[in-house]
Amino acid sequence: MSDTANPPKAAFPFIKIDAGGRASLTAVRCKACGSWYAETHRLACARCGKREFETAEPTLTGKLHAASIVERGFPGTPTPFISAVVDLDDGPVLKGMLRGVACKPGEIPHGRRVKVVFDDALGRKDAEGNSYVSHFFEPA
C-alpha cells in the first residue's frame, strides 16, 4: 500500500466511516411510524407516507431471517458464499454476505444470532483505484 492511497470509502450509503477510519451503520427512521430505511435521505415513508425522518445508528446485532448458499453467482463473484437476510435488533433489514461459517445448510438456521462487521469489499476497487469498506455478517 502506498502512502498516497486514499482512505477506503463506504461501499453503501448505510455505512459511515469517521475521520479515524471507524465504520458504523447509519440509517433513517420515520418520525411518525418508526420504520427504518438503510438510506441517508428519503422523501417520504413507504409505510405511512409521512415526510419527517431522523438519522439513527442501528445496532450491530441481529438474527438471520433467511439465507441461501450461492453456488452460481454473477460473473466475477467468487462462490460459494452465503447470501443472508438479517433483521437487525434495532434497525433496518439488511442483506449481505454471511461469513465465518461453513457453506452448509445446517449453519444457517432461521433465527441464528449474527453480528455486523466491516471489512474490505472483497478487494474490489473503483475506476480510480479506491478501496471500499463493506458490511459482512458473522456468527454472534
Next chain:
Amino acid sequence: MSQDVYITGIEMLKFGRYPDRGPPQLGAEAALGALDEAGIAIADIQAMYAGSVFQSMIGQRILQQIGQTGIQVVNITNACATGAACVREGWIAIRSGEYDTVLCVGVEQTTGMGLLGGAKTGPIPTDGLLGSATMPSVFGEAGIEYAAKTGATIEDFAQVAVKNHHHSTMNPKAYLQKETPLDVVLNAEVIAWPVTKLMCSVNVDGAAACVLMSERKVKELGLMGQAIRIRGTALASDPWQERDPTMPDVNTVTRLAADKAYAMSGVEPGDIDLCELHDCFAPIELPHYENLRLCEDGAGVELLRSGATELGGRIPVNVSGGLLSKGHPIAATGIANLYELSLHLRGKAGDRQVAGAKIGMAHVVGLGTCSAVHILEKA
C-alpha cells in the same frame, strides 16, 4: 352499464429456441394465431397492448409484421407480469367503453441470457456484498423463509419440480417434456441452495397473444360458443412490508391481487378447477397455494403431499408444466397461462385435460414487485 369482457381468440407458440427469428416475428405469429381463432383480421383490432421486458416498442414492431393500421399501441413492461398486465389493460380499455376489440401480445427471447436479475450497479460490483441478487437465490431465500414457518423440506420443494416436469410430458408446447424423478431433482447441480437446477424455470423464447372483446361484440360476431369470460382481473403492487424490497415479498402482493380477483368474480376458492401459478422456482409454489387461497394458511405442504395439486387431484396446479418445465419467456408467460386455462375450459387440453374444468385461475408475479391474478370461465 358494465359488460363482461371475453377472450375470443388465444394462441401460444411452442416455447423453445428460435435463433433464426426475432421477437417481432414471434409476437406476430402468436398474434395471427389469436386473430385467426377469433375469425377477425388485424383491421378489426382497435387497440393493442404489447409487452416485452427486453425489447422496446414491441407492439409497433409486431404491427409492422402483420398490419400497420394506425391504432393505439401501448407497450408495457411489468417484469414477469408483463403479459398479464397487457390483458388487464386491454380489459380496462374495453370496460371503459372506448373499444370493443383489443389485441394483447407478450413476447420474449431469453435464450442464452443466463442468470436474470442484475446486481445493483455502483462504483464497484455489489453482488455478494449485498448477498445475492440472482433469482435462484432470491427465491431460495423465500423458500427458506416458508420452510421456517411451515416445516417444508427440500424434498417438498423438489416434489413440486417432479410434479410440474411430469405434467409437461403431456404438453406438446412445453420446452421440456421429460420426467424428473425426485432423486434426479435433488441431485441436480445446486444453483443456490435450496434450489437445484431442476427447480429453476427455464430461459426460453416464446410468445402468446389473445383477442379480447366486449360482450356486445362477441354477440354481434356470434362467438359466444368459443368465448372465455374474464370473471376476475386484478393487478397489485407490493404493499409495505418490513423486509420488502430488501427481501422481495411475493406473498402479500399475491394475496392482495388474489383477493381482489375473487371479490370481483364472486368465485370462491373451492370453485377453482385448475390453477396456473407463478412457479418461477419450485419452493415458491407452496406459499402460493396459501396466497391464492387454494388451502388454509400453513397447509401448503400438506396440499402438495396429498397429491391434490397433481393432475387428477382436487385442484391441479400447473398442469401445463408450469414455468419450471413449460419454460418462462418472461413477458409471454402471463398470456400463456391464460392460453392453458382456455384449453381446459374448452375441453381441448388433450392428455392433461382437467376433467370438467369450468373455472380457472392464473397468477403471475413480477419481481420488483407486482402480481396479477385472472379468473376465467367458459362463457
